[in-house]
Amino acid sequence: xxxxxxxxxxxxxxxxxxxxxxxxxxxxxxxxxxxxxxxxxxxxxxxxxxxxxxxxxxxxxxxxxxxxxxxxxxxxxxxxxxxxxxxxxxxxxxxxxxxxxxxxxxxxxxxxxxxxxxxxxxxxxxxxxxxxxxxxxxxxxxxxxxxxxxxxxx
Numbered sequence: 546x547x548x549x550x551x552x553x554x555x556x557x558x559x560x561x562x563x564x565x566x567x568x569x570x571x572x573x574x575x576x577x578x579x580x581x582x583x584x585x586x587x588x589x590x591x592x593x594x595x596x597x598x599x600x601x602x603x604x605x606x607x608x609x610x611x612x613x614x615x616x617x618x619x620x621x622x623x624x625x626x627x628x629x630x631x632x633x634x635x636x637x638x639x640x641x642x643x644x645x646x647x648x649x650x651x652x653x654x655x656x657x658x659x660x661x662x663x664x665x666x667x668x669x670x671x672x673x674x675x676x677x678x679x680x681x682x683x684x685x686x687x688x689x690x691x692x693x694x695x696x697x698x699x
Contacts, residue, residue: 550624553632557640564644564671568656586660588668591653602653609646613639630686637679644672 576585592599616639624632648655657668 549629549632553636556633557636557643560637560640560671560675561644561647564641564675565647567671568648568658571658572656581662584660584662585658586668588657588660589652589654590657590668591655594673602649606646606649609642609649613642613646616642628686628690631683634679634683634686637675637682639679641672641675641677641679644670644675 571585571587573587574585575587577583578585590599591602593605598605616635620632620635620639645655655670655672657670657673659670659674660668
């Protein structure tokens, strides 16, 4: 498990760095990547997902820290008992949460820049992608586990 722990830490650090580097590179810039499909459009998001809770910075920071603390505590206490796939999902959520928390603390808002024109969807960033993949994979893993347990019971 020792080498897996190192890979989880490396994964988390890489996600945080990629998130922060892309945000710094794109500050104040708007770039067309694929015409009529994908743009990098600089946006300052003072809320959370979809701009919910805009301008409640202190509350958002506190909730963010509490959620991240719960995830860290869970990982530390249960890492030996939990499936490695679940740990990866939690690291994705944790890393994305840290990336956005850094923005909130340093800037007072989160930098969003990925703008998909194919459908009307709010801009997002690498941290948001990491959180979303982590949540979706965690739900998938837990549903699969529940279905497997039900099958065994039958």
